[in-house]
Amino acid sequence: MTVRPGERTTLRSTGPDLGAGALADRFAGGRDRFDVLELRAAGRLVASPAVPDALAPMQRxxxxxxxxxRTLEFLGRGINGRSMDMDRIDFAATRDSTEVWEVVNRDGTPHNFHVHDVRFQVLSDGGEVPASALSGWKDTVYLPPNRPLRIALRFTDHADPDVPYMYHCHLLYHEDAGMMGQFVVVEPGQSPGRPPRRHAHAPHR
Structure with missing residues (x-):
């Protein structure tokens, strides 16, 4: 793209196809369109360095x-049929292990999946090779209705059997209604403990 001195360009968000049907798409923002950012070129421009052919390597x-x-099914306002309980640890992951999760939206309502502590890679989308937009590191991903996403996660640090991390739908009113769970990272051979009475989650990384 060539930019002229003084030129203005607007970055605009247009309505995404959420795959949930016309009514659900409408009420979940699928028809929203708005300006995000206006870029204003300076009056005098200089050439930018060339973009490299390849960026940082990514280990699969x-x-x-x-x-x-693990399989996580989002339905109603729960995950795997359970609502968030601050006194319950749903599972433990072992430090320095790699896990593959299948995350699926089982209702017609759009959901986003977000996990604390680790980033992840999308392995497949509905059994197919992910689109290029899903090829990089993620910490949040959209869950189309009834289209399973398989993701890979590597747990490398911050092991504590009593201090949990959360995973949840990243729509605020869904997570507030209980569409959340929590897990701990433990050392090999260690069992999950119990969240302390004065509960505090591990830092959001």
């Missing part, structure tokens, strides 16, 4: 065919 965590370690 697991093959796309790997069997899932």
């Amino acid at each position: 965590l697991a093959p796309a065919s790997a069997a899932p370690t």
Whole structure:
């Protein structure tokens, strides 16, 4: 793209196809359109360095065919049929392990999946190779209705059997209604403990 001195360009968000049907798309923002940012070129421009052919290398965590370690189903206002309970640890991941999760939206309502502590890679989207927009590191991803996403996660630090991390729908009114769970990272052979009475989650990384 060539920019002229003094030129203004607007970055605009247009309505995404959420795949949830016309009514659900409308009430979940699928028809929203708004300006995000206006870029204003200076009156005098200088040439920018060339963009490299390749950016930083990315190590793949697991093959796309790997069997899932866990399955998380989003339905109603719960995950795997359970609402958030601050006194319950849903599972433990072992430090220095790689897990494959299958995350699926089982209702017609759009959901986003977000996990604390680790970033992840999308291995497959509905059984297919992910689109280029899903090829990088993620900490949040959209869950189209009834289209499973398989993701790979590597747990490398901050092991504590009593201090949990959260995973949840990243729509505020869904997580407030209980569409959340929590897990701990433990050392090999260690069992999950119990969240302290004065509960505090591990830092959001």
